[in-house]
Amino acid sequence: MADTPDDAPDLEQDGAIRPKLIATKEQWARDGRGLTGASSETTPRDRLPPGQRLVEDWPVLDLGITPKVSADNWSLAVDGLVEQPLSWRWADLQAQPQTTAQSDIHCVTTWSRYDNQWRGVSARDLLALARPRPEARFVVFHSFDGYTTNVALADFAEDGVLLATHWQGQPISLDHGGPVRIVLPKLYFWKSAKWVKRVELLADDHPGFWEVRGYHNHADPWTEERYSD
């Protein structure tokens, strides 16, 4: 089924995939919606990337499925090209060193939100435990709602990238991808997988849900890598 995510969700869930929303976002990619053509070369590199507007609230965006994931049934696999595959339950995650990091959110639908205070396990600490093999160059995040998204291993290993459990000192709500979501501050927010269940390391790139539907493979907000052309 080409129009559904490639992973079957494996928990109970509320809601269903919203085909109209997906079709609309595919059309935005074809239309180049939100593109200003201004690159960081022509505009001052201030805090708000080109084509973005600041919001105070925090919108909820996803495919329409909210998996019934909690600390009790949560699990995480880190696998693929790693020396030490990991299989964590909630207590294993809690036993890791906890990192806090503040960052701005930039969503491709043109909203940005400043000063988000995140806490969780840093990607660097996770990678130090799992030990990527030399051939590993890409990462795919798999989520409990069936969503996937891909990044270069180098981008996952950046400073400030977290498997986040807390936002502004509170547990991340289910709507926003709790109990554990990825936060990848340097890329558009669709790369920050909610409800993450698997971090897969690969030698070859494997485009995710939006990346095969007209959205940019890399997704740098500063150079408006919104869509693939």
Ligand SMILES: Nc1nc2c(c(=O)[nH]1)N[C@H]1C(S)=C(S)[C@@H](COP(=O)(O)O)O[C@H]1N2
């Ligand atoms: N598992 C999962 N993660 C996801 C998505 C999704 O549908 N499922 N949507 C992405 C998109 S398009 C955005 S903009 C952000 C939205 O996160 P928020 O709802 O916490 O604002 O989550 C990203 N991560």
Ligand SMILES: [Mo]
């Ligand atoms: Mo998004």
